[in-house]
Amino acid sequence: MAPQHRPALPVLGGRKPSYRERVADALRAALIAGELRPGEVYSAPGLAARFGVSATPVREAMLDLAKEGLVDTVPNKGFRVTVVSEQQLDEYTHIRSLIEIPTTADLATTAAPSDLEALRPLAQEIVTSAATGDLIAYVEADLSFHLGLLALSGNTHLVEVVRDLRRRSRLYGLTALADAGRLETSAKEHLQLLDALVARDTEAARKVITQHLGHVRGLWATTR
Incomplete structure (x- = not known):
């Protein structure tokens, strides 16, 4: 299993992103790097603990990733990372x-x-x-x-x-x-x-x- 990191949330680009965007960037990077595994379901509280942030921005960020097709919402459980063929x-x-x-x-x-x-x-x-x-x-x-x-x-x-x-x-x-x-x-x-x-x-x-x-x-x- 890939090691779990708790990185400082990045600030990218010319405009300073919102906290929600920074959380989404960190989650997206973890997903791309394979630290969030395809097909697995992750809860917002579990991810919040992993990244050292509160659950609310994580939940909001994961909803943003769902709109991008990177995760699917699993009712009462959390979010499943989509599989890329x-x-x-x-x-x-x-x-x-x-x-x-x-x-x-x-x-x-x-x-x-x-x-x-x-x-x-x-x-x-x-x-x-x-x-x-x-x-x-x-x-x-x-x-x-x-x-x-x-x-x-x-x-x-x-x-x-x-x-x-x-x-x-x-x-x-x-x-x-x-x-x-x-x-x-x-x-x-x-x-x-x-x-x-x-x-x-x-x-x-x-x-x-x-x-x-x-x-x-x-x-x-x-x-x-």
Whole structure:
């Protein structure tokens, strides 16, 4: 069973999210990381104790996740994490590849180096979270990094599409990778990607992001 974390609730993006949104972000990250298992039912009080918060914002946040199709409401019991099939994961990754690979590679010639460097602390946070095995922090930092990178394209609709795809994905193998000491190596690809973009090396950036997305599907999401 994956270790239970009680992370500090993250603050992401430019607008400071509400407490309910912060709880939803933490729960969503736990779900994506595979710490909330597909098919299992979780009660709001149980999750509240696990995350060190009160039950009310957890219940409200889980209702938000239910609207996104990430959990189903189970009357008088709580919420069941929806199961994502291998075919769905393949489809999500394929769409992400179609969007993220060319968009990210193009940033080597269009993004300001200062804007790219501003993302380096997030890239380093991904590496640090991988090294310490804090999977929820890893997912949160990874989401912020990739959406922040794509935002440099200036296409807000593209960013929202990728955000939705990432929310629906599952990284069931993160715990196994962390235990095997392999997650940190994969995490360092974010720094390699930034280095390629800052160096204006389009082909190197394309190679790194292609490899990275391959890891997402080929290594992480297939481990149950």
